[in-house]
Amino acid sequence: xxxxxxxxxxxxxxxxxxxxxxxxxxxxxxxxxxxxxxxxxxxxxxxxxxxxxxxxxxx
Numbered sequence: 856x857x858x859x860x861x862x863x864x865x866x867x868x869x870x871x872x873x874x875x876x877x878x879x880x881x882x883x884x885x886x887x888x889x890x891x892x893x894x895x896x897x898x899x900x901x902x903x904x905x906x907x908x909x910x911x912x913x914x
Contacts, residue, residue, distance in 0.1 A: 871909045878902035 882898030885891050 875902045
């Protein structure tokens with residue numbers, strides 16, 4: 856791919872990894888501060904799924 860779509864496709868894994876870090880940190884904070892354990896666990900699960908997607912994209 857070339858052009859605008861190519862640059863977006865090249866940046867997608869990096870943006871997704873930022874999302875992984877944000878979800879992991881946010882989920883950890885929710886669990887550690889005992890605010891909402893269910894949402895914290897769901898955020899950690901989302902981070903794992905997003906990381907798996909990035910690993911698949913880079914293969």
